[in-house]
Amino acid sequence: MTNSVTKPENGTVETAQAEQKSYLTPRVNIHEQKDGYVLHAEMPGVAKESIEILLDDDELTIIGHRKTAEVPGTALYRESTARDYRRVFALDPVIDTARIVAKIDQGLLTLELPKAEKVKPRKITVN
Amino acid sequence: MKLMRLQRPNLWNWNNTPQLSHLRDEISRLFEEPFGLLERQADFFNGWSPNLDLYEDKENLVARVELPGLKKEEIEVWLEAGALHVSGERKFEQKDDQAATHRLERFYGRFHRTVALPKPVDAEKIKAAYEDGVLTVTLPKTEEAKPRQIAVTGN
Numbered sequence: 001m002t003n004s005v006t007k008p009e010n011g012t013v014e015t016a017q018a019e020q021k022s023y024l025t026p027r028v029n030i031h032e033q034k035d036g037y038v039l040h041a042e043m044p045g046v047a048k049e050s051i052e053i054l055l056d057d058d059e060l061t062i063i064g065h066r067k068t069a070e071v072p073g074t075a076l077y078r079e080s081t082a083r084d085y086r087r088v089f090a091l092d093p094v095i096d097t098a099r100i101v102a103k104i105d106q107g108l109l110t111l112e113l114p115k116a117e118k119v120k121p122r123k124i125t126v127n
Numbered sequence: 128m129k130l131m132r133l134q135r136p137n138l139w140n141w142n143n144t145p146q147l148s149h150l151r152d153e154i155s156r157l158f159e160e161p162f163g164l165l166e167r168q169a170d171f172f173n174g175w176s177p178n179l180d181l182y183e184d185k186e187n188l189v190a191r192v193e194l195p196g197l198k199k200e201e202i203e204v205w206l207e208a209g210a211l212h213v214s215g216e217r218k219f220e221q222k223d224d225q226a227a228t229h230r231l232e233r234f235y236g237r238f239h240r241t242v243a244l245p246k247p248v249d250a251e252k253i254k255a256a257y258e259d260g261v262l263t264v265t266l267p268k269t270e271e272a273k274p275r276q277i278a279v280t281g282n
Contacts, residue, residue: 024152027232038226042233044178044193044260068191068261073184076245080178080193081155107260108196 023086026064026109034121036114037095043085044107045069051109053102058091060100062109149232175234179213181242185274188244188266195260196233204255204264206248211264214239246272 026041043051046064054061064085091097096116103110178193192213194202202215219235248266255264 022155025149027149027234029231029233030229032227032229037229040196040233042195042260044195047259067259071180071182072189072191072263073182073187075180076183076188077179077181077242080180080191106196106198106257107193 022083023063024081024083025087026062026085028087036112037092039089039109039111039113041085041087041109041111042107043104043109045080046085046104046107046109048104051102051104053100053111055097055100058093060089060091060111062087062089062111064109175217175236175238177213177238177240179240179242181244183246186267188246188248188268190242190262190264190266192240192262192264193260194257194262197257197260199257202255202257202262204253204262206250206253206266209247210241210243211266212239212241213262213264248272 026043028042029040031038041062043064045066045068047067050065050067052061052063052065054063062085066082066084068080069082091113092115094115095113099114101112101114180191182189182191190211190213194215197215197217201217202213205212214237216237217233217235244266247269249269252267253264255262257263
């Protein structure tokens with residue numbers, strides 16, 4: 001898969017390599033604004049405590065462990081899977097990784113990735 | 128002239144390649160449940176069909192629907208002719224018109240899922256809860272539908 005954004009699942013995260021688990025790829029929206037990027041990732045069944053966000057140089061990995069992996073009884077019909085979520089992104093170098101903010105609400109992970117001050121567009125006035 | 132160099136080189140390459148990773152998920156699903164992909168094929172190519180599960184234990188039927196990022200007021204749940212219906216709508220909101228979109232994989236619009244219930248349930252006691260983006264509907268079975276232990280007598 002030659003997609004520079006989403007790296008292959010057996011990426012550089014050591015924990016994932018050791019387990020060779022199969023993950024589900026969360027659906028994402030990514031918007032860019034003047035002062036940063038906003039990333040939304042769908043991870044239904046994942047509680048706040050079960051999210052891992054890993055930063056390694058310019059690589060951002062999001063992992064979500066499902067709370068709903070345990071099922072209430074016998075499955076009569078099933079479309080969901082018990083697999084955890086994982087996705088790796090290559091970050092734009094202008095992102096100030098120290099100021100990344102993450103929150104999750106009803107299974108929707110929101111990451112705010114602000115751009116570093118110096119690369120924000122600036123208006124230069126002519127004297 | 129150095130000053131005028133390309134201002135934003137190698138911007139994030141959020142290109143719109145086909146969603147191979149999602150196709151791969153569907154293929155893995157095919158191996159997990161051989162007929163799963165066929166049943167869902169229409170949904171996979173056409174639009175939003177949130178994942179629905181139905182479970183059964185001694186007391187209840189339990190339906191679970193994966194609905195990430197909605198508000199609980201946006202979800203409708205009802206029982207009709209022995210089937211459970213779940214519907215709602217996710218509206219597309221563009222917050223900032225200067226924003227550039229690099230990826231848009233989430234579904235928007237209306238959804239409506241229906242599942243026939245294999246046992247009669249007590250409509251008065253149905254409970255629905257929405258937590259961590261998963262709707263769980265608990266439908267208590269009627270007394271007649273519950274398994275009943277019968278003592279074996281003999282000498």
